Amino acid sequence: MLDPVAGGSVGAFPGSRALSIAPTDVDQEHNTLRAPLRPIASWELADHHFAFDSSFILPSMTEDLAELVMLVRANPESPLAIFGHADPTGDAGYNKLLSGRRATALFAVLTRRVDLWTQLFQNPMGRDDWKKDDLAGRLMRGVVEPGGTSPALTLFQRYMDAIAVDQDRAAFTVAPASFLGRGADPKGRGDFQGCGEFNPLRVFSIAEATTFRSPANKEARDEANAVNRRVTVFLFSRGTRIDLAAWPCPRAGEGIGRCQKRLWSDAGVRRANAARRREQPADRDTFACRFYDRLNEAVGHHQAIRQLTFRVLDEFGDLVVDTVVFLKVGEATLPAKVGGDGLATFRVPADATEAVLQIGRDQIDVDIAPLPPVTTVAGVQQRLFNLGFLAGAIDGAAGPRTREAIIAFQEEVNEDGVAIPVSGDPADPALQRELVRAHGS
Amino acid sequence: MSTRDHVVAVGEYLALIAARSGFRDYRVIWNDPANAALRRKRTNPQSLAPGDLVKVPVLEEPAFARATDQVHRIVAAGGPILLHFRLDDQSRKPFATRAGKLTVGGRNATGAFVVRGPIDRTTGGDGELDVTVGGEPVEGEFVIAPTTAADGSSGATFRFLVGQLEPVDTPRGMRARLTNLGYFAGASDDDDDQLAWAFEEFQCDEKIPKKQRGFTPGDRKKMLPTWNALAKRHGDMLPGEELTE
Numbered sequence: 001m002l003d004p005v006a007g008g009s010v011g012a013f014p015g016s017r018a019l020s021i022a023p024t025d026v027d028q029e030h031n032t033l034r035a036p037l038r039p040i041a042s043w044e045l046a047d048h049h050f051a052f053d054s055s056f057i058l059p060s061m062t063e064d065l066a067e068l069v070m071l072v073r074a075n076p077e078s079p080l081a082i083f084g085h086a087d088p089t090g091d092a093g094y095n096k097l098l099s100g101r102r103a104t105a106l107f108a109v110l111t112r113r114v115d116l117w118t119q120l121f122q123n124p125m126g127r128d129d130w131k132k133d134d135l136a137g138r139l140m141r142g143v144v145e146p147g148g149t150s151p152a153l154t155l156f157q158r159y160m161d162a163i164a165v166d167q168d169r170a171a172f173t174v175a176p177a178s179f180l181g182r183g184a185d186p187k188g189r190g191d192f193q194g195c196g197e198f199n200p201l202r203v204f205s206i207a208e209a210t211t212f213r214s215p216a217n218k219e220a221r222d223e224a225n226a227v228n229r230r231v232t233v234f235l236f237s238r239g240t241r242i243d244l245a246a247w248p249c250p251r252a253g254e255g256i257g258r259c260q261k262r263l264w265s266d267a268g269v270r271r272a273n274a275a276r277r278r279e280q281p282a283d284r285d286t287f288a289c290r291f292y293d294r295l296n297e298a299v300g301h302h303q304a305i306r307q308l309t310f311r312v313l314d315e316f317g318d319l320v321v322d323t324v325v326f327l328k329v330g331e332a333t334l335p336a337k338v339g340g341d342g343l344a345t346f347r348v349p350a351d352a353t354e355a356v357l358q359i360g361r362d363q364i365d366v367d368i369a370p371l372p373p374v375t376t377v378a379g380v381q382q383r384l385f386n387l388g389f390l391a392g393a394i395d396g397a398a399g400p401r402t403r404e405a406i407i408a409f410q411e412e413v414n415e416d417g418v419a420i421p422v423s424g425d426p427a428d429p430a431l432q433r434e435l436v437r438a439h440g441s
Numbered sequence: 442m443s444t445r446d447h448v449v450a451v452g453e454y455l456a457l458i459a460a461r462s463g464f465r466d467y468r469v470i471w472n473d474p475a476n477a478a479l480r481r482k483r484t485n486p487q488s489l490a491p492g493d494l495v496k497v498p499v500l501e502e503p504a505f506a507r508a509t510d511q512v513h514r515i516v517a518a519g520g521p522i523l524l525h526f527r528l529d530d531q532s533r534k535p536f537a538t539r540a541g542k543l544t545v546g547g548r549n550a551t552g553a554f555v556v557r558g559p560i561d562r563t564t565g566g567d568g569e570l571d572v573t574v575g576g577e578p579v580e581g582e583f584v585i586a587p588t589t590a591a592d593g594s595s596g597a598t599f600r601f602l603v604g605q606l607e608p609v610d611t612p613r614g615m616r617a618r619l620t621n622l623g624y625f626a627g628a629s630d631d632d633d634d635q636l637a638w639a640f641e642e643f644q645c646d647e648k649i650p651k652k653q654r655g656f657t658p659g660d661r662k663k664m665l666p667t668w669n670a671l672a673k674r675h676g677d678m679l680p681g682e683e684l685t686e
Contacts, residue, residue: 020605020617022487022677023456023522030525030676034623035597037531239587239596243532265641298625
């Protein structure tokens, strides 16, 4: 029997939302709690990093891959799964396979499965023919012909090593066991799949669809559809394992049959052109697949994502540059590269209210809330606090500690060569101007 | 016996109301003829809705207060509170014989909030975990660490609020059970869209007949099969306890 003992307080359990349960003294009665399949973070690869109409990955993908590996390394226990997407032009079955081929190509470069690229190369599908791409052709032509496999493998391997590099330009790989299906299925079940055209980010209005039907407007249509052609990677909650036999998605190389069993009851409406253009995340009604839609909702994509930008300074007030800093939001640890301007930008769900910024070994608690205007005492205090001049509470009252902090800031501004009065007065316009400049907002 | 009216507040369940009123067994209250209307309305005395009216029998002055000796001890009238869980992983398979850490916070006899744990507990072969708690449990968590072996299995953290499972035919009760079962039913109490989508998933998974599908909270008759299936799948309703019109 658990008897309460002293210590703690209400709300002592941080983390995910609490579940509601009923006590019971009846034997068979219970509360079933299921760990939800819940992504904690996502990453997206845009269409233009693939060759046109192709699943061949272009060298321009390098920078995005470096971001992905930062995210994977920051969340080592969170398995990942790849979902390819096509635009709704053309045949649903073809689109399913094309999006699956793109997902396959990404999985292969992450895990260095050169054999998967060789298969894609050797088995063109419709317009997705790697031989038509100059670079892919050069890498493969003549060397995958009968008898000559190993030079091709070497070239593909070297190309993968060249484009999949981290921010220090070191080649990286992701172990198949880090994927949701743990690499157990040779054809990638649970690890990578194509959603085809079922989950577009944008559905044209009827007027747009009519215009785009004209062959003359094909180019404009393809451009407006570019947002729909993408590859999404979800990172799932720490330690998530799945039962491959129960995984709803068909393999990347399989048809749409199993997808169709998973469509929402109103999938027809979701996929149809309506009076106006509909888009994620604003409309939340463009994904026809129930399973994917729920994953997406749970990761918080439906909410407006808020962008947070930090300028990172060391204890001497100098910019910290060319390093990676982390923001812990909920279960996810989001990485951001600090550029030469000392700025680190994160995209967090709009409903996040707190986070922890990690710079080297330092951890800084961050309350995510609107910054009060600099013309208020609280606004002056918050900026002084963020810049490391004020240790006390942000209470909106100009006490002696606030005055001291203002004076210290004003003296430093003068030392830096900008002459302003050392007033200690929060209402001082010169102080407010310099605070906004130093704080960046 | 005369009764007094008690209006159920958020987080209250009959075992708690009974304990606070000096009853060791909540059934004395539940089975009191004065509560016939409550029994018709609610199938599970530990899953009541805020605002429900409970008729609490008025006890005679407790014996210890009349004792002639000088030792006056406060005797907790309520029995321990029992919490029964079935814990499933992300594939909806039981967390069978898995070690975890249990922490429970609640109020002790003096009303102070105290936390006990973490203590080591292992789930049963069907993922079951039975917990007996003294005092008034309020919240807790059970953490199963993922196993690290190559064929390792999932971990999970279950945080729970005791006594906040409202009846299955109330909006909060529906959302809570769907959420417990791993469906995404929206984050806020008024997100009816997400609740409706979660029901579509649930009805599909449970093979509810096509005619009875949909989310029609105003059409009680149509919702009954879904509500009963939901409470049974969750485990707080046993066969024979089904809601009726």
